[in-house]
Amino acid sequence: MPWFEMERVDVKTKPPKDAMWIKCKSCKAMIFKSVWIENLHVCPECDFHGKLTARERIDFTLDEGSFKELNESIAPADPLKFECGYGSYAEKIKATNLKTALKEAVITGTGTIQGINVVIAVMDFRFFGGSLGSATGEKILLAADYALKHSMPYIVVSSSGGARMEEGILSLMQMAKTCAGIARLNVKGIPYISILTDPTYGGVTASYSTVGDVNLAEPHARIGFAGRRVIEQTINEKLPDDFQQSEYLMEHGFIDKIVRRTEMKDTLAQILSYCQPAKS
Amino acid sequence: MPWFEMERVDVKTKPPKDAMWIKCKSCKAMIFKSVWIENLHVCPECDFHGKLTARERIDFTLDEGSFKELNESIAPADPLKFECGYGSYAEKIKATNLKTALKEAVITGTGTIQGINVVIAVMDFRFFGGSLGSATGEKILLAADYALKHSMPYIVVSSSGGARMEEGILSLMQMAKTCAGIARLNVKGIPYISILTDPTYGGVTASYSTVGDVNLAEPHARIGFAGRRVIEQTINEKLPDDFQQSEYLMEHGFIDKIVRRTEMKDTLAQILSYCQPAKS
Amino acid sequence: MNVLEFESHLHEMEENIEKFRIMSEKDNIDLNKQILDLEKRLKTEKEAVYSKLTPWQTVQIARHAQRPVLEDYINLIFTDFIELHGDRRFSDDRALIGGFATLGDQKLMLIGHNRGNNVTENIERNFGMALPDGYRKALRLMELAERFGLPIVTFIDTPGAYPGIHAEERGQAEAIARNLCEMAKLKVPIVCIVTGEGGSGGALGIGVGNVILMLKHSIYSVISPEGCASILWRDGAFAEQAAESMKITAQSLKKLGVVDEIVSEPLGGAHTNPVATAKSVRSAILKHLRKLNAMKADGLIENRFEKYAHLGVFTS
């Protein structure tokens, strides 16, 4: 399960502070900055969905002011004292903390969506490519357990390159750990909605993000198990352009519905009106 | 769901009484009649599995003398007063009764397999191409209910062209009826083993015969949903020879194991030693 | 609008009325009395035809190209349909669809064949002939409904499950059989309605319910009349006779206990007034859901089991 090649992805989600115009990565149209932001980083010309931070997603998904963060102090340790090509994991954690003001690749909490109480976990790709480390898994499980205990629907928004190699086997184990949490929600009839955004790969697709009661995805999000390069090396041929895009996954039966970002909140409220936590 | 083209199948399972030799349909070898019978109608030269009557199957599957028939008096009525090209259904029932000494396309009962108590239902292709009529469905459900009530494993040996068109929609309803019986066994953890023999098609594959806890099949048995001719007409091309044979079905994931007839009894005993009815 | 053969004289009468209308307008002649008279005769004649439709005529109405399809019902009577795609195994079958939907104030899981409204759609939807993937998607959605206590409503309208090479490879038979087993066990109410052609195992694969409804001029049969004729008469041309023998109309099926209630259609068939048809469908479904909602899970399962256990006629 190769870790998504995060270095090739531009993780900047905001324009330089002084720019008035944003150039759309897809259609190259120049978009007025305030329009871009108001439109949730979606290009009004070509519907390209740009990157967002976890906070930005929480802001437009939940009712204003309703978010209350859970377990915000949980952060990565460095259990393997991991050293690699880029230096030490411990140092890079510190640097990433500073750069992103994030302690982990996921923010979890409670809030309301058009008045409906929910527990939500939103991944942030800027933090180690949204990779699944021990602290990530712990936060996702604790949020699931909170949903279980309070009979509230659980929503996870994924964006990840996969496992966090720097934590070795413990990263792999987070897949089993988070899925065990989802399994308990299933048994008790607590709704679990997974939202897949660009990109979601590896250990995150092979765990909680593909087993929602309902799986939603943003348009053209790249979603897969193995990375494109690995597959191309394995089969020794080029893959079609739409391979592993959300539309492709829907055709193959793994996505319930593709939802434009600007319609996500309404869609969630609509779906949640059907998925009531079963009375126990 | 086209009814299997029974008219094209030679339903004679026994050689003429005066013949000393049987000619194998597959390899054309001449087999001494007593060898043929002792070998359960399997060609010692090429392993071709010939047809058997339900009684013959019961004889070699169960421990000698252990079979006790259930519901032997259940027989077809003619709810639709059905008339067709060959005449009336009612008349044909009578004629088939005389010719086969069978009242229906299935014989059900209890017995032991190497000492293990079982309920068994065995279809007989000679009776209306083993088609699924009201009485067939009733007997298969009653046998399932007997297995449920007495916590005994249930074995069904199928051989059928599919639904019995002469009973119209009531034939179709037997699919739901028999599957409801199987569903109750599943819930209570009563083992259900399905054995598919040549040929099994249509309404019988689309109901009880493909949903065994374990699905066994005889070698080269033809098994399918739609008949070859219908598919060839639909796709307008010839199908490969091995299409819809049990080996093909196993490759595609629908058969657990292909078992030679001469090994069937041992295999059943072996499997049943693992599938104990759950204690309720 | 396609005109069925047995309706051609009705169609001629309609055309005449129209001619009179145009004449009266163009030449400013008062033909109101004549028109009213013709309309009355048309109605009488239509009633006569529709009061004694043969099974074969019913087959033609049930298959009428303009007969409302699932998408029409979704637009006419359901609010808030959220289609949920995919079997989570192989594909998203377009011939058999489903999703959350609301009927009146009843939230439910809607599942049904979708054969499309024109030739382009027919082809995209494979004429409502589903692959195993479609039946597996249906099961996934039914299990989802069960998890959240939503009743299930299925719309049946298919010539049959698709009889092709990939369908066999991926286990058409197993997919249908599995649905029959699982539908028997579901803890929520299931109401099924045959709206057009209820073709064999392909229909039954989403057709195991607590209540089975059938539109007045729809059909439901173990095999198509043509197929039955080609086997039991050895000649497909006997389809009309086969349709007669097999008892495939709503009226016959109600007598046999397979169908619980016949839902009325406007005179001339559902295609002449989709809105009125959809209204009847709506109230029939809601009426039965209200009753079923009062039952507990065990009762619903037992009710369904008993229903099927008693279907069939035999001697003992």
Added chain:
Amino acid sequence: MNVLEFESHLHEMEENIEKFRIMSEKDNIDLNKQILDLEKRLKTEKEAVYSKLTPWQTVQIARHAQRPVLEDYINLIFTDFIELHGDRRFSDDRALIGGFATLGDQKLMLIGHNRGNNVTENIERNFGMALPDGYRKALRLMELAERFGLPIVTFIDTPGAYPGIHAEERGQAEAIARNLCEMAKLKVPIVCIVTGEGGSGGALGIGVGNVILMLKHSIYSVISPEGCASILWRDGAFAEQAAESMKITAQSLKKLGVVDEIVSEPLGGAHTNPVATAKSVRSAILKHLRKLNAMKADGLIENRFEKYAHLGVFTS
């Protein structure tokens, strides 16, 4: 027998001993003393090598072409294996097999990767790299085991789940994820043993258990050392270093709490004595099954959940 690089001097010593033997026989010279001496030195040297194997050396042993595969264990310690084929959806994956089996007097469901014993078999078995179909078959068999109260034993030995186009199309990720959810809920004991290479999600897809065992010289990791090196060092040649950093040996994994018990291997690795290895495997599995058999369904599920809930190291 393939000779690993770090063992080449041991192999030379073995060849010398063999030469002495042949000489002594051919020329009828008594070299017994010399031979015994050499053998003693060989053993000492071997113990020295094997007592301080590096992770990278362990990788090589774990991947050794002659290392026993599932089929060997089936032949050596299981009686009465009845292979059950197919996922009941699409295919019968040959890279991941399962069936009823008996170990001692314990009847169970055996599931495991099967990479084959020679190149022909390797190819047929896709080197133990399963497709989604394999994981779905495994789940079907686990649910069958649950229905009849049989404990589940899984043998893990795969470079990883297959990363190909059909694997993506049919949902490799979903198949593995589904297994992780369902294995968490199974009401029967689950014992997993890593016997060779425990490669990432492909290993974990049948690796959620009450007890995780690991053969002494097997490995288990989130990504292959080569893959890790090519990403985090931007050069696959750093695989040895990556193997070191990632902590992929049984000893490290036991310390991290991922592995419950290390199963011993003969000096020189499992491939030097498959019979002895299989015996150790047998008694380790039976010991744990005996304990787990005493637990009730709820206890088993709770035990499994708690095990995974506590895996991971973080600050708070």
